Amino acid sequence: MINKKVNNVEEALVGVQSEMTFMLGGFGLCGIPENAISELVKLNVREITCISNNAGVDNFGLGLLLQNKQVKKMISSYVGENDEFERQMLSGELEVELTPQGTLAEKCRAAQAGFPAFYTPAGYGTEVAEGKETREFDGKMYVLEAAYKADFAFIKAWKGDAAGNLIFKGTSRNFNPNMCGAATITVAEVEEMVAVGVLDPDNVHVPGIFVQRIFQGEGYEKRIEQRTVRQKK
């Protein structure tokens, strides 16, 4: 077993610097690497580029990095729900690259899987395709999209072990598995670190080879963005 376990978030983020590009897992506030985000705020790295489907809310998730004006560029598919984001974008302080959600996922997966680029029909004929190579296959038009390049990927999983194996829960899986191994260094934080051998190999969602560092996360808030319920009749 190759040991990927580090003792805490400080050790996990060694080497993080200003002007780097980070991938951050999560959809809305679901499955976001809460510990890594807090540490990035603490380290106060500046001029960073974040690849993440959403930009958090004003006072949580990636919104914390935006509030602290640490982000130079956001690459996302949907960025509503964040007033500070809107202010920085409209004032030109923040560069924003909007990418179709499936393309964003696949640009991560391509980086993970060693593909430099791929063709997708998403965005053909729209401003997303402007300046990009397009090509026809079987009578349909596709856009060439390049894999992302990132320095760190910050991942949140439900359970993991020292070998770096990961299991996710519910829809908190989202972009997390696609970002594992898609950056130079993948840092996974887990709600529960289990002993090696506990996870059933048949049920591992991400094999440890895609993870460089793993640590036991702390104090998860797991905030709900839209609490929607029905009443018992």
Place this chain on the structure above:
Amino acid sequence: MALDKIGIAKRIAQEVQDGFYVNLGIGIPTLVANYVRDDIEVEFQSENGVLGMGPFPFDGEEDADIINAGKQTITTLPGASFFDSAMSFAMIRGKHVDLTILGAMEVAENGDIANWKIPGKMVKGMGGAMDLVASAENIIVAMMHTNKHGDSKILKRCSLPLTGVGCVTKVVTNLAVLEVKDHQFHLIERAPGVSVQEIQEATEATLIVKGEIPEMTL
């Protein structure tokens, strides 16, 4: 009388067939799930990574790790599955999803759709809409026939930045059901009590009206 949002959802629910995997967008499309016949088997996909979506949880049973694409807490039904975003869009891009229902700001007679950006105003992003409309073969747009200023949303050409080109097959509005065929809107049904003339007046695009146009049955 023109339909309300629930009426639109009820009419679209009639398009859902037994054995369909269906992706519902945010807004009116989400309501469609409530009106699908209960004698057919349908599974709802949410692009953040769940197939077999159920109703909202009971108060106190919500789980932060189980949400839909609108970030609402949900439940799952027996037979449900979770998956990552790349696999979710493999279902969509790979045409495994049978029906996509989404909202729009504008639809044009060539099947173009615009629903993600109003230049000069806040841009929230396209989310999964561009992937959905680029691949789905069966796209129904759910929307009001006109915007809040009374301007038609059924146009010869979209004026807003496009989400996808030549992709919309059907539009259900508060006034009518329209089919997009050969770069033209064909009037298929009228909302109860709404005349062909009223629909034509609310439509900027050319409307093909052939024979007697039936009223919707809801």
